[in-house]
Amino acid sequence: MHHYGRTKRIRRRKQANTGKIVISKEIIALSRWMKHESRKHGFRWKCHLCPSHFSETGRGMMTKQSLSCGDLLVSIPKQLLITVETVLMSAIGGKIKGKNLKLSSQQLLSLFLLQEKSKGVKSFWFPYISVLPKSHDTYGDFSAREMYLSPPKLRAQAQNRITDMKQAYREVLDSSLGEAILYEDFVWAWFCVNSRSVYYRSAGSEFVREDGNNLALAPYLDLLNHSGGAQVEAGYNEKRGCYEIRTLNPYKKYNQVFISYGNHDNYHLLVEYGFTLPENPNDVVQVDYDDVLEAAEAVFVSNMEKKQEVIAQHNLHRKLSCSLEGLSWNLLLMTRVLAMDWTELQHWKSIMTGVPVSDRNEALSRQIAKTVLTKYIQQNRELITKFPEQKSQSAVEKMLFSILQTEERMLQLTWSSVT
Template identity: 60%
Template sequence: MPRHGRTKRTRKRKRGNDPRIDLSKEIVTLSKWMKRESISLGFKWKSHLHPAFFTGIGRGMMTKDSLTGGDIVVSIPKPLLITVETVLSSEIGELVKRQKFKLSRQQILSLFLLSERSKGDNSFWYPYISVLPQSHTTFGYLSARELTLLPPKLLTAVKSKIMDIKQAYKEVRDFFPGESIAHEDFLWSWFCVNSRSVFYKLGGSEFVKEDGNHLALAPYLDLLNHSVVAQVEAGFNNETGCYEIRTLDNYKKYDQVFISYGSHDNYHLLMEYGFTLPDNPNDAVMMDYDVVLNSAKSLDVNHLEKKQDLIQQHDLHSKLTCTVEGLSWNLLIVTRILAMDWNELHQWKVVLNGDVISNRNESLSRGIARSFLTPYIQQNRDLLFKFPPESSMTTMEKLISSVVQMERKILQITWTSVS
């Protein structure tokens, strides 16, 4: 499934909203380059798409023809993919081969982008590099102030990712001790690869550190935007020698065509791609099992040790979340088990069918839920007070605010459902 994304906008799926063809010099050059190079390589240029601007969304890909499920919307010849093979056959690839220390695929592709960008229009890949974003709105660019606005769980994840990138940058500097690679330049190339690459599996290489991350860059294709409801088939076709995107949806002429990056919540989309989606159905607020247990203890539930054993034996303590539908299944079952008296505990499996075991149990389980929701709601309120007025927010602050507001909405809905 493609892994790529645009930055600097919160977007939602729309159709028929008066697209305007993108005639910028860089886009026109890229389009002509893709067609010319494909033909020169012996491939027929296959694309129903044209870059365009859509009202309220920004740049995306418009179809020039009506499409039905099963149609190939774009096909990129292998020689126009930037893969590890591409890098290893280049000048910088010769340096990679001479080193004993191995780099990951993402590090290698990042170095290649930096090397080619430094060549300017002398690079074969210049038409592609010229349309890459100059900056990103991903976690690597968060200021100290913006970090304080992140929800705690997202902050923990971001800090871990920042450490990973620092290590990746250090390894690259150690790899080329004679080269001066600025941290900001490495961040640019790293997030270009991170947010715009597609899954592309090659055999192992003696020059590459294996980390299970198989990827490549696919010029032109990565201008497609993400929709949570888009259905596509994507991958390399060995028979045609091309990386192909096949839509399973129907589109009218001039519609924007979408792909799906996967079933990601807004935490993931913000961290990895630099955007969020309004009303993302994959959004959920994670609850800590320990907080849930402490809430039960505060209400003096009995036989807690027995209940914990039961919950853990059946792996019910994982995936404890709240969504726009309220408590997740596991979380609902856990609260009902914690609220059981001794007699109910012997027939605990009744609740697996979604049944209420008793009015007393249901009342107490809702009380436990309100107890553990309270600190999360307060934590969310405290975060919201930190944001400046929307008119004064930076782009990143607006994106973070959308995540905090998402949490607020889910917590409020869940509170109402247990009240």
């Protein structure tokens, strides 16, 4: 193992944060197109960022100047946003209106991408289409082996989303739009929208399903990478007629600039966006309510019916998890309720102070927690042993393996804390 001096460590961090400008013909064409079309509509193309390659994240956006809190990162005129209005004014939109269909904004945007992709260089949107990924590492493209190697809760999450996507695809096929849309093509478009769209509140339309998903695609903006620590103000500026992003973080010149997709754990990031974050502060190991009850019964806890009533009435069965910080608050309280004798149960609210009820209660509470954790540690180890050697792992399998290693660490640390 190499032990770097302070100066060398600082230099390495700086190198990881600064980028090498990416000169690809597609990116150059997109940048020129954005600048030209913005000016054509009376906007001055404002962007202090340029696409670059970074050692830790791959492609991202580098700032060409120092940025302060409140500085504008990028401004995209409405004419260069792909909204549901854009779709409804297009050829595919005419067919949708002609058949009086009502589709979700994600379905509409997906159909539009497929329409424009089929036009090739003749499409107005070709410079944007050409920089979209050819494939995704999200749930729609998980192989059977990747699904098999996924933690059960992540697998269930992915399977639920696949069910939703297949339903959306069937609706499109049943609408008889006259388009021979292959499932794999729909999956590509669906995930381009799913992973790259921004919130945009369109005017209501009889052809758009009100499902709470108000989406639009913003060319160039989706080159920005996610960081849990990034803070931005983003939204459509009605007065200026453009979609704007302002940073609430300062950045040094030549550093990578980030946005945040929200406070998501690595399950969500992998399933929805196809990437994970190292040391993600939102990561936890979710614990099933039934597993805690099973552990309590295994150590012969009494008065279970009354205890479950107390737990349900006060929602202590929700947000059960463990992390690098140990048991979640609700999981700690739940194990203490389950460990109570009848006398303690009459005054169960005393646990809300966080102070142990009694030595006997604390010992039994820890035993319940330890029983659950032992089961989860065993399941985690069994899944880890099923992975192929690292050199044979796919990109998704590498991310899954990293997730399982993080969960193993959380479980072991929590197990030690209750032992």
